[in-house]
Amino acid sequence: xxxxxxxxxxxxxxxxxxxxxxxxxxxxxxxxxxxxxxxxxxxxxxxxxxxxxxxxxxxxxxxxxxxxxxxxxxxxxxxxxxxxxxxxxxxxxxxxxxxxxxxxxxxxxxxxxxxxxxxxxxxxxxxxxxxxxxxxxxxxxxxxxxxxxxxxxxxxxxxxxxxxxxxxxxxxxxxxxxxxxxxxxxxxxx
Amino acid sequence: xxxxxxxxxxxxxxxxxxxxxxxxxxxxxxxxxxxxxxxxxxxxxxxxxxxxxxxxxxxxxxxxxxxxxxxxxxxxxxxxxxxxxxxxxxxxxxxxxxxxxxxxxxxxxxxxxxxxxxxxxxxxxxxxxxxxxxxxxxxxxxxxxxxxxxxxxxxxxxxxxxxxxxxxxxxxxxxxxxxxxxxxxxxxxxxxxxxxxxxxxxxxxxxxxxxxxxxxxxxxxxxxxxxxxxxxxxx
Numbered sequence: 001x002x003x004x005x006x007x008x009x010x011x012x013x014x015x016x017x018x019x020x021x022x023x024x025x026x027x028x029x030x031x032x033x034x035x036x037x038x039x040x041x042x043x044x045x046x047x048x049x050x051x052x053x054x055x056x057x058x059x060x061x062x063x064x065x066x067x068x069x070x071x072x073x074x075x076x077x078x079x080x081x082x083x084x085x086x087x088x089x090x091x092x093x094x095x096x097x098x099x100x101x102x103x104x105x106x107x108x109x110x111x112x113x114x115x116x117x118x119x120x121x122x123x124x125x126x127x128x129x130x131x132x133x134x135x136x137x138x139x140x141x142x143x144x145x146x147x148x149x150x151x152x153x154x155x156x157x158x159x160x161x162x163x164x165x166x167x168x169x170x171x172x173x174x175x176x177x178x179x180x181x182x183x184x185x186x187x188x189x190x
Numbered sequence: 191x192x193x194x195x196x197x198x199x200x201x202x203x204x205x206x207x208x209x210x211x212x213x214x215x216x217x218x219x220x221x222x223x224x225x226x227x228x229x230x231x232x233x234x235x236x237x238x239x240x241x242x243x244x245x246x247x248x249x250x251x252x253x254x255x256x257x258x259x260x261x262x263x264x265x266x267x268x269x270x271x272x273x274x275x276x277x278x279x280x281x282x283x284x285x286x287x288x289x290x291x292x293x294x295x296x297x298x299x300x301x302x303x304x305x306x307x308x309x310x311x312x313x314x315x316x317x318x319x320x321x322x323x324x325x326x327x328x329x330x331x332x333x334x335x336x337x338x339x340x341x342x343x344x345x346x347x348x349x350x351x352x353x354x355x356x357x358x359x360x361x362x363x364x365x366x367x368x369x370x371x372x373x374x375x376x377x378x379x380x381x382x383x384x385x386x387x388x389x390x391x392x393x394x395x396x397x398x399x400x401x402x403x404x405x406x407x408x409x410x411x412x413x414x415x416x417x418x419x420x421x422x423x424x425x
Binding site for chain 2: 014015017018019021022023024025026027029030076077078079080081113114142144
């Protein structure tokens with residue numbers, strides 16, 4: 001149980017959780033047809049974090065579903081202000097280490113902001129070439145944001161997990177310039 | 191006069207929820223909504239706002255920064271998913287702190303608290319009050335029965351109060367001012383200072399620093415200033 005709670009805390013930050021519940025509450029009050037979808041999405045996320053992400057590797061498809069649900073709930077939070085695109089190859093087999101890909105997505109939503117070209121977007125692309133998975137996350141960041149300390153901690157954790165699980169067999173690069181942050185991860189699908 | 195509300199939150203559904211909650215109440219109108227604190231500061235300069243609903247964590251500038259940086263801020267109800275900022279908010283003198291998800295019941299409590307603090311004299315309430323209110327004062331071994339409208343103001347010295355009556359008389363009694371304040375009807379009397387309680391109807395003039403009761407000028411204490419000014423302005 002403690003492990004489950006720790007996982008929940010680290011993966012679904014309370015701020016996201018309570019804001020999302022507030023949004024769902026808001027939808028329910030207006031009898032919006034999106035209510036049930038949002039509840040189902042949030043439940044699926046909780047299920048994944050609490051019960052399906054303890055193994056060293058989990059089905060890639062589950063992780064993709066988790067990301068899809070997360071992205072739709074973030075879209076619900078920010079509405080039309082934020083341009084979100086998620087493109088994922090239809091992958092039905094293979095496994096990856098749990099919750100690393102979602103961390104990159106969460107990181108993008110945490111730091112996204114309007115850049116000096118007046119853009120604000122998060123773009124996520126997941127593609128497969130034979131046994132290799134390529135995951136690309138691109139987000140704009142606010143013009144005034146230069147201290148990347150917070151960002152740095154998130155990325156440092158991701159790097160640590162990667163090297164713990166994949167040792168040398170991964171390639172992770174980030175670039176931050178001119179209002180756009182790019183993170184690219186290549187790992188082998190198990 | 192309706193309470194003019196400004197809603198500030200970076201999440202559109204959170205704004206929609208507040209709009210919905212407010213639409214269930216009478217006497218409130220929304221004069222603006224925006225998704226960041228910088229825009230909120232602009233709106234506050236342009237439009238009269240009686241009550242501000244403010245999220246904390248927003249891009250560019252947080253709600254708490256807005257409160258710290260803006261000189262004249264209307265009464266504020268904080269709305270946030272953050273459990274940790276409550277204390278900081280209270281230090282900034284807010285009306286209430288609402289945690290998301292914001293249920294209608296809890297929202298209603300916050301709004302009631304606002305009304306109690308800043309709108310103690312709604313018209314309907316005054317109309318409902320009996321025309322003569324009697325105040326019982328223990329003085330010299332008996333209870334004096336005074337009509338509230340005969341009291342102009344009450345002044346205190348240590349544990350002693352002096353009641354200044356309409357006919358120019360003085361009644362002295364052994365009371366702490368905070369005790370007598372509790373017995374008085376908040377719709378009729380107003381605490382304006384550590385040492386003064388005034389009959390609102392007896393006030394003939396006021397500014398930020400003092401109120402006049404006919405020719406007598408009474409000071410308004412610094413910690414009572416906003417409250418007193420708000421009440422007198424609105425009734």
